[in-house]
Amino acid sequence: MxxxxxxxxxxxxxxxxxxxxxxxxxxxxxxxxxxxxxxxxxxxxxxxxxxxxxxxxxxxxxxxxxxxxxxxxxxxxxxxxxxxxxxxxxxxxxxxxxxxxxxxxxxxxxxxxxxxxxxxxxxxxxxxxxxxxxxxxxxxxxxxxxxxxxxxxxxxxxxxxxxLSIWYFLTALLMLVIFFFGYTLWVIIRQRQLSEIQKNFINNLTHELKTPISSIALAANVINDKKILKSPDRLFNYTHIIQEQTIRLSNNVEKVLNLASIEKSRILLNLEKVDLTAFLQEASDHFRESKAGQNAKVEIKTKISDCTILADRFHFANLVSNILENAAKYCDKKPVIEIELLQKQNSYELNFIDNGIGIPREHRKRIFKKFYRIPTGNVHNVKGFGLGLDYVYKIVKTHNWKIKVNDNPKGGSIFSLTIPT
Known part of the structure; x- marks a missing residue:
């Protein structure tokens, strides 16, 4: 209403x-x-x-x-x-x-x-x-x-x-009033959007923190029973659950702390020469070893033999990792990700082509905003806070690169990164 x-x-x-x-x-x-x-x-x-x-x-x-x-x-x-x-x-x-x-x-x-x-x-x-x-x-x-x-x-x-000086003055005054009225209305709409985003973030954060805490509490209750000592394998399984959920909880807290750190200070880049082909191969290998990429198929396609760019290796690796993780998370079948490297007239174009669920056109300009996630009602089938692509956009902007999202004709999305030569 x-x-x-x-x-x-x-x-x-x-x-x-x-x-x-x-x-x-x-x-x-x-x-x-x-x-x-x-x-x-x-x-x-x-x-x-x-x-x-x-x-x-x-x-x-x-x-x-x-x-x-x-x-x-x-x-x-x-x-x-x-x-x-x-x-x-x-x-x-x-x-x-x-x-x-x-x-x-x-x-x-x-x-x-x-x-x-x-x-x-x-x-x-x-x-x-x-x-x-x-x-x-x-x-x-x-x-x-x-x-x-x-x-x-x-x-x-x-x-x-x-x-007509009096009418010109009244017109200028009217324009000023309309400007402040429009600005006030924009602030109200903006605050309403931020309130909605904040509400969604708190809901996601509550869900992401509550799940590991509940799992740890359940495992701790079982271990607290002396009878568990008679079943070493069962004890090992519950300690493994506690360890796994603790890592998950720690990662979630670290994401929030990293966000606060990025907001407080400007991102400073440590630029160095990066062999893009070798870097992509290394990044895809790390992704395959991660939990999110164990079931994913990642293929690199390029005809460029020598491709060197200036980039911050640490932030660039996180950028690629975030895009690959999103491609794997937002996929309702076996993830297949194709990394395509093309050379244009004055730039390199790096395309991440996935077979996921895709991104509706009306949400493409907003997915790079902080805390924004495509609305799914009360269903939390995909974990996250809406921070990954916001971080990606900040790194792209700091490097003076460009990024856009298009439809994959075969189903899914294409994240295109333009890197000037």
Whole structure:
């Protein structure tokens, strides 16, 4: 029920965030359109004032009502029809004055149409500090006008930044709130996963420690009976059980202590040259002699005669041992493990191919995490704490190697280790 509730909370939160974003986007877009309209209206009124001032200077204002002074070409380009000859300096003065009067404090460029040359004069860019320089903007022409000028605003972003600053601030604040909300939700989910992993680890640890302790206690009770002295063979069997279970208990405790040691300190590698072919042969021989590998068949396949790498021999041996032990443990028939060594362009590829039960795709990225084991309910048919592959991944990462898991087409899994040359 808790899992479902968390899913519903995440879905509701996602829908809410998307809704807030859509509303915020609609407000910003509406405000932008409103600012666009306001700019266009302010610019049109200012340019009408400029046209009136130019016509007033020549005494031809009686025709002002009969013409359309301002033609909007685009959101930032305008043509202004005055019907009389235009003085450039006077025009610049009027433009600067009227634009500032209507709160348009931005750079602009203008050009005057020459009826004699039937083209626009060289356009001039006027900066906000009233400096000017040549401009290469290509103003449009209007065949119906005889005396007119064009004006273009090359950058209106400061205007919109000023008009929409409050919305930009609110959007940034919303993004910050969503970020912290998402981070908090991620922490909750992460803690829930860690709690589940910790619970599974404690269950596995309890089971792994309880079994040898129970066996030792049972054997000790039998040995405590004086009658056992009359059966030396039986006494020997129970002492062997105690010894075997003590070793098992010691190994489990050692695994946990090694984990704590690795977590506290960084893994320091003692790199040395390792003949990979000979090393794999030695590692497979040791595995065959172990309890986990007594019934397994291990075969090494390679066509490489000379293969030397830099590696920490101790940790590399543990890495190979962990992979081989997992291949033997997670197999419901006679384990057959093939170690394949291939040479690529800039690396060696070491494949451990087994015929085990395989690893479902959804668990492959998580098997290298600490304490993680593929869920099997309350069934503890395979012993372990979920520490082996976590250790393998740490050693691979420390060596700057790569590891991945794929399906074995014949059944089982393929652990592929990439070692750069």
């Amino acid at each position: 808790q899992g479902k509730a968390l899913k519903y909370i995440i879905m509701l939160a996602t829908v809410s965030i998307v809704g807030v974003f859509l509303v915020q986007f609609a407000f910003i877009r509406s405000s932008y359109n409103l600012s666009e309209t306001q700019f266009q209206e302010s610019a049109s009124v200012a340019l009408k004032e400029v046209a009136w001032q130019v016509m007033l200077a020549t005494g031809t204002t009686e025709t002002f009502d009969s013409i359309t002074p301002v033609e909007v070409i685009s959101n930032n380009t305008y043509l202004v029809n005055v019907g009389v000859a235009i003085d450039k300096e006077l025009l610049k003065q009027h433009l600067t004055t009227q634009l500032k009067r209507h709160d348009i404090y931005y750079d602009y460029e203008f050009s005057i149409y020459s009826p004699i040359q039937e083209q626009m004069d060289e356009s001039t860019l006027v900066h906000i500090d009233e400096n000017e320089e040549p401009s290469d903007f290509d103003f449009p022409l209007n065949e119906e006008y005889t005396n007119y000028f064009g004006i273009h605003f090359p950058d209106r972003s400061p205007y919109f930044l000023n008009q």
